[in-house]
Amino acid sequence: MSVIQTYLTDHEQEILDDIKSFVKIESPTSDKQAVDEAGAWLYEKIQAYLEIKPQIIEQEETGNHIRFEFGEGDDQILISGHFDTVWSKGDLPLVEKGELLYGPGVIDMKTGDVQILWALRALKEHAITTNKKIVVLFNGDHEGIASPTSRPYIEAEARKSKYGLVAEAATGETGALKTFRKGINRYTIQFKGKSSHSGNDHQSGESAIREAAYQIIDLENMTDYEQGTTVNVGLIQGGSGINVRPENAQIKVDVRITTPQNGKAIDQQIHAIKAYNPQVDIEIQGGEVRPVMMKTEQTESLFQLAKGYAQSIGFELEQVAVGGGSDGSFIAAQGTPTLDGLGGVGGGPHARNEHINKKFVVPRTTLLAELIKNL
Secondary structure, three states: OOHHHHHHHHOHHHHHHHHHHHHHOOOEOOOHHHHHHHHHHHHHHHHHHHOOOOEEEOOOOOOOEEEEEEOOOOEEEEEEEEOOEOOOOOOOOOEEEOOEEEOOOHHHHHHHHHHHHHHHHHHHHOOOOOOEEEEEEEEOOOOOOOOOOOHHHHHHHHHOEEEEEEOOOOEOOOOEEEEEEOEEEEEEEEEEOEOEEOOOOHHHOEOHHHHHHHHHHHHHOOOEOOOOEEEEEEEEEEOOOOOEEOOEEEEEEEEEEOOHHHHHHHHHHHHOOOOOOOOOEEEEEEEEEEOOEOOOHHHHHHHHHHHHHHHHHOOOOOEEEEOOOOOHHHHHOOOOOEEEOOOOOEEOOOOOOOEEEHHHHHHHHHHHHHHHHHO
């Protein structure tokens, strides 16, 4: 057992206590004050554990971001994490059942954030130096809004980095890493017709909802499973009353794609839709929110290194391609070899059974530390 693994094993309960403390600070993305409270917890831990004063990148509407540097070198490694969650305050309790720990954001991705801190602490406590500067960027605007204010910072750091490491949740109970992610496009489509009384003057109205219904069918039919493209109309609003021909309607569309070319093609297709009823106006807004995280030869080489380190620690590591998005896509799109899914192992992200398996925390934190040390 390496000195890093021994150190982290000896401090396992402290790491788990940190995870529980962090999860208790509920931080829904839409609540800036709550997200910033979670950021303040991270800030204090960075100072206490690493003796580093982080930079706070202040934001007006979203949660603030936190950036700090560890070690020295002409080259750098970027480590990415977010500390906002999908859960509103009070939605999900923190519950411990045997080896499993349930709670809001416990796997997505507060466990990963804590593992980053402890991986670096293990290196610091043993005076293990790296030949590259480590840049850590925690953001507070990830869930549901796709990191609009932190994206420029992530991309700028990625362009200066040799490698990207992302402590998002691992995949499945075995903890596979993610070496490919689908890209994401999102659209808001507005329909404006003409209102009228549904009983006395039905014929003079122009239904925005009817037009939306036709368009929804066409949009969903753009799904192509063979190409890996999916189009999902996930939200619809419209109308003002059951007895009124609806003047307005709105739909929100989520698109997942496997190549940049597919993303451009479907973007053109969506922006080119025409109304079935020429009396109804259509306004389309949106486009790419996360690029495809393409797997490259360099990504495969990076995974093979991680797999070897995992075997030396005592577990097997697999890789998968997934449809969900992460900030790792921004890093990889800059040409930086990126490993994603280095965080908690468990299940249920964005679901009421969100949980981690505590027995994986030390091995996975050790893996992260070994990657940082050896890269």
